[in-house]
Amino acid sequence: MKLISVLDHLAATPTAPEPTPRRALLTKLGRAAAAALPLGLGTAQATTAGTLDSSFDAALQLLQLERLQVALYTQALAAAGLITTAQRPDFERMLAHQTQHAALLQQALQNAGAIVPTVPTFDFSGRHGQSSNPVLFPNVFTSFDDFLALAQQIEDLGVRLYTAHAFNLVYDAVLTRSVLRILPVESQHASHVRSLRRSRGAVVQNWPSEEDAVITRPAAAQVLTTAATGGEETTIQYQSAGVSIPFSTFLTISKGAAIHDPALAESFDEAANTATAQAAMDLFV
Amino acid sequence: MPDTLRPTDSESPRPAQSLHTPIKRRSFFMYAGATAGVTALALAGCSKESETTAPSINVSLGFGDASVLNYAYALEQLEAAFYAKAVAATTTVLSTAEKAVLTNVATHEAIHRDFLQAAINRDFPGQLLQTLTFKFDDATFTDRTRLLTAAKTFEDLGVAAYNGAGKLFKVPAYVSIAGQIVSVEARHAAYVRDLLTSGSFAAIDQVDATTGLDKQMAPADVIKIVNTYLDATVVQLDVSTIGQ
Numbered sequence: 001m002k003l004i005s006v007l008d009h010l011a012a013t014p015t016a017p018e019p020t021p022r023r024a025l026l027t028k029l030g031r032a033a034a035a036a037l038p039l040g041l042g043t044a045q046a047t048t049a050g051t052l053d054s055s056f057d058a059a060l061q062l063l064q065l066e067r068l069q070v071a072l073y074t075q076a077l078a079a080a081g082l083i084t085t086a087q088r089p090d091f092e093r094m095l096a097h098q099t100q101h102a103a104l105l106q107q108a109l110q111n112a113g114a115i116v117p118t119v120p121t122f123d124f125s126g127r128h129g130q131s132s133n134p135v136l137f138p139n140v141f142t143s144f145d146d147f148l149a150l151a152q153q154i155e156d157l158g159v160r161l162y163t164a165h166a167f168n169l170v171y172d173a174v175l176t177r178s179v180l181r182i183l184p185v186e187s188q189h190a191s192h193v194r195s196l197r198r199s200r201g202a203v204v205q206n207w208p209s210e211e212d213a214v215i216t217r218p219a220a221a222q223v224l225t226t227a228a229t230g231g232e233e234t235t236i237q238y239q240s241a242g243v244s245i246p247f248s249t250f251l252t253i254s255k256g257a258a259i260h261d262p263a264l265a266e267s268f269d270e271a272a273n274t275a276t277a278q279a280a281m282d283l284f285v
Numbered sequence: 286m287p288d289t290l291r292p293t294d295s296e297s298p299r300p301a302q303s304l305h306t307p308i309k310r311r312s313f314f315m316y317a318g319a320t321a322g323v324t325a326l327a328l329a330g331c332s333k334e335s336e337t338t339a340p341s342i343n344v345s346l347g348f349g350d351a352s353v354l355n356y357a358y359a360l361e362q363l364e365a366a367f368y369a370k371a372v373a374a375t376t377t378v379l380s381t382a383e384k385a386v387l388t389n390v391a392t393h394e395a396i397h398r399d400f401l402q403a404a405i406n407r408d409f410p411g412q413l414l415q416t417l418t419f420k421f422d423d424a425t426f427t428d429r430t431r432l433l434t435a436a437k438t439f440e441d442l443g444v445a446a447y448n449g450a451g452k453l454f455k456v457p458a459y460v461s462i463a464g465q466i467v468s469v470e471a472r473h474a475a476y477v478r479d480l481l482t483s484g485s486f487a488a489i490d491q492v493d494a495t496t497g498l499d500k501q502m503a504p505a506d507v508i509k510i511v512n513t514y515l516d517a518t519v520v521q522l523d524v525s526t527i528g529q
Contacts, residue, residue, distance in 0.1 A: 087484075089484060090484055090486075093487060093488075094487070096497065097487065097492060097497040098497075099497075100495075100496055100497030100498075101497050104496065104497070104498075159468050162464075163461070163464045163465060163468060166451075166460060166461065166464045167457055167460060167461045167464075170457040170460055173452065176451070176452065176460075177451075177452055178498060180448060180451040180452070180460070180464065180467075181448050181498040181499045181501060182497070182498060182499070183464055183467065183468060183471075183499075184444050184447075184448065184467050184468060184470070184471035184474075184499045185471075185487055185492050185497060185498070185499050186468075187467075187468040187469070187470075187471035187472050187475070188471050188472070188474060188475035188486050188487040188491075188492070188499075189475075189486075189487065190472065191471070191472035191473075191474075191475035191476055191486065192475050192479060192486040192487070194472075195475070195476060195479055195486075205386070205389070206386070206472045206473070206475070206476045207393075207469055207472045237400065237462060237465070261392070263389055263392040263393055263396060264396060266389070266393060266469070267392075267393040267396040267397060267400070267466075267469055268462075268465040268466060268469065269464075269465050269468035269469055269472075270465065271461065271465070
C-alpha cells in the first residue's frame with residue numbers, strides 16, 4: 001500500500017490547496033521541466049532524480065507508460081501471424097486508446113511549457129537494443145501466449161501507476177479529471193487481456209488475485225512483476241497515514257473458523273511504487 | 286495464518302461484528318428530521334391527499350466528503366444486492382465457470398459496500414446512509430441475456446458514477462481509495478461486457494471515441510437511475526447537496 005508514503009509526500013506540500021491550482025502546476029512543471037530537460041526521457045536519470053512524485057514527474061512518467069503501451073501493440077499488430085484476425089480489433093482499440101492518452105499527456109506537458117522528450121526506441125526482448133544482452137522476455141512477438149502475459153503485466157502496471165499519480169496530480173483539477181477517467185480504461189484493457197489468457201488455459205482472474213498462476217520471469221526481469229502486481233495481496237486500506245479503515249478484521253470469523261478470503265485483497269487495486277514502476281519500464285528501452 | 290478458503294456463500298462478506306455506529310440523536314434529526322416529520326404526518330393520515338398520493342420519502346446523502354462516500358455506498362449497495370440475488374438464483378442461466386466469476390464479483394461488491402460503511406462510520410459518525418432495499422424484476426434472473434445486460438448496466442453505471450464523483454472529494458486520500466475501487470469495477474465491467482458480447486470491452490459507448498476517456502455521469506443522473514430500483518413509496522435518494 002503506497003498511501004502512507006504518498007501521504008508523507010503530501011505533508012511536505014502546502015497544507016491548503018493553492019488558490020490557482022492550474023498556475024501552481026505550471027510553476028512546478030516549469031521548474032521541474034527546467035531541471036529535467038537536459039536529461040530527456042533517459043532510462044536511469046529519472047530514478048537518480050529521487051522523487052518521482054511531483055506533478056511534472058507524474059505527467060512525464062504516465063506519458064512514458066502510454067508510449068510503452070503504444071509501442072507494444074504497434075509492434076504486436078505488425079508481427080505476422082501473432083494476433084488472429086478475430087482479435088485484431090481488440091488490440092487496435094486498445095492501441096487507439098493508448099495513442100489518445102499519450103497525446104493528452106503530451107499536450108498537458110506542452111501546455112505547461114515543458115519540452116516533451118522524443119519517443120525512445122523500445123525493445124520488448126529486454127536486451128536494450130544490444131544483441132549481446134540476455135533475452136529477458138522471449139517470444140513476445142512470436143508466441144501469442146507470451147505476448148499476452150507481457151501485455152497483462154504492462155496493463156496492470158498501467159492501472160497501478162495511474163492509481164499512484166491520480167493522487168500526485170490531485171491539485172491540478174483539469175489533469176486529475178482526465179487521469180481519473182483514463183485509469184478505468186486501463187483496468188478494462190487489463191481485464192480483457194486477462195480474459196483472453198484464461199480462455200487459452202491460463203489460471204488467471206480478471207483482477208490481480210493470489211489465485212493467479214505466477215508468470216515466471218528471470219531474476220533480471222522480476223521488477224516488472226513487482227511493479228505489475230506487487231503488494232496486491234494487502235487487505236488494509238488507509239484513510240490517512242497510519243489510520244486504517246477498520247474493516248480488515250471482518251471476514252475473519254465465519255462459523256467459528258478463521259477464514260482468509262482472497263476476495264478481500266482482490267476488491268482493491270493498489271497503487272504502484274513509482275520508482276519500481278520506472279525500473280520496470282526501463283527494462284524496455 | 287488462518288486457513289485460505291474462499292467462502293462459497295456469497296452473503297458471507299459481512300462484518301464479524303456490526304460496524305454500524307448507532308446514529309447520534311442530534312445527527313439523526315439534522316439529516317432525517319425533515320422527512321421523519323413528513324412520514325409522521327403521512328402516517329397520521331391528517332390530510333386526504335396523503336391517503337391517495339403515496340408520500341415520496343427523500344433521503345439526503347448529506348454534505349461534503351460524507352455525501353460523496355454515501356453516494357458510492359448507495360451504488361455499492363445496489364451492486365451487492367443485485368449480484369447476491371444473481372448468484373443465489375437456482376436456475377442455471379450461467380455456466381459453472383461464469384457463475385464462479387460472478388460469485389467473486391458479488392463478494393467484491395459486498396466488500397466495497399462494507400468497506401464504505403466502515404469508512405463513513407469511522408470518519409463521519411452518524412452520517413451513514415441507511416441500508417437500502419432494492420427491487421429487481423424477477424425475470425432478470427432467469428434469462429441469460431437479461432441478467433448479463435443488467436450486470437453490464439450496473440457496472441457501467443458504477444464506473445461512470447465514480448468517474449464523475451472523484452473531483453467532488455475534498456480530502457485527496459478519498460480520491461485514491463475511490464480510484465482503487467473504480468479500477469476493480471472497471472475490471473468487472475470489461476468481463477461482463479465480453480460475456481454479453483465478445484470483444485465489447487471498453488467499447489465506444491463506454492470510452493469516448495475521440496479522447497479515449499472513460500464515460501462519466503453526474504450524480505443527479507446516476508441517482509435518478511438508482512431511484513428507479515428503490516420503492517418510491519419508501520425511499521428516494523436526494524443527491525442535491527453532494528460535495529457541498
